């Protein structure tokens with residue numbers, strides 16, 4: 001997904017409308033606004049601030065990654081993800097579903113126990 005550049009901060013704390021219709025500024029006009037992003041992906045938030053004295057504007061950007069759920073977010077953690085041992089369906093929790101997977105394959109033996117011919 002292409003980066004989406006979001007709000008421009010005006011001297012009195014107003015925001016330009018986000019360019020992406022999936023991005024909503026929930027609390028405009030406050031010092032630390034809440035921004036909701038309705039789709040998954042990586043967004044670049046660009047903030048430009050000016051003061052009333054007319055100094056040159058300052059700006060910065062930050063990357064915001066939005067995931068489908070907390071498990072996906074944990075698995076994409078750039079510092080690494082330590083999956084729980086026994087999480088056979090990769091949903092970040094060891095529960096009965098993992099046990100069912102184990103039970104389904106209980107005593108399955110895939111070792112080469114009979115003569116195999118390879119051509």
Ligand SMILES: [Ca+2]
Pocket residue numbers: 086087088089090091092093094095097098
């Ligand atoms: Ca699991």
